[in-house]
Amino acid sequence: QKEVEQDPGPLSVPEGAIVSLNCTYSNSAFQYFMWYRQYSRKGPELLMYTYSSGNKEDGRFTAQVDKSSKYISLFIRDSQPSDSATYLCAMSVNNFNKFYFGSGTKLNVKP
């Protein structure tokens, strides 16, 4: 079983829709949770970073962590065609070097 599971998609939505991206994990020791956005043929870029449980909001993006269910989510409000990318979740226990990544969900926002 993988440490982190993520639906690969693709997920196709119309412009303006609310997008929900999710990851599940098996290691209850994970404390740091990250979402990266990766455009085609580019490196991942950090989008959101949360520690432990709870919500974090940044503009149109909201990250949620539910440690009791071992489930994290990224919500994108008022989605734009420029949001079309692959979204990767990542998590770690307590040190930088052991990051575990999901396989990524490809999102397509149609104009």
Place this chain on the structure above:
Amino acid sequence: NAGVTQTPKFQVLKTGQSMTLQCAQDMNHEYMSWYRQDPGMGLRLIHYSVGAGITDQGEVPNGYNVSRSTTEDFPLRLLSAAPSQTSVYFCASSSGQSKNIQYFGAGTRLSVL
């Protein structure tokens, strides 16, 4: 501000050849890592370094060597390339103050024939 720079962007090797993927960062970050990205597998850690002169293995280290003689540079060496090493390789760095916030390079696409 260059950030994390990887060279080359593309490379084709024959089985058995060796090569070095270069990674340089200009942010004075202590931590640097190498990942490979394969379809359906996400990013997997190959090797990492917590500072000059200190390296350690990640999840998939076999067939790769690293060294860290300076803070800025963290090259990845393929000793004897195999088709299973066909992948996209990413280098990342982070600071001691924000260890969990990694900055990635644009990647090196490697094909081993």
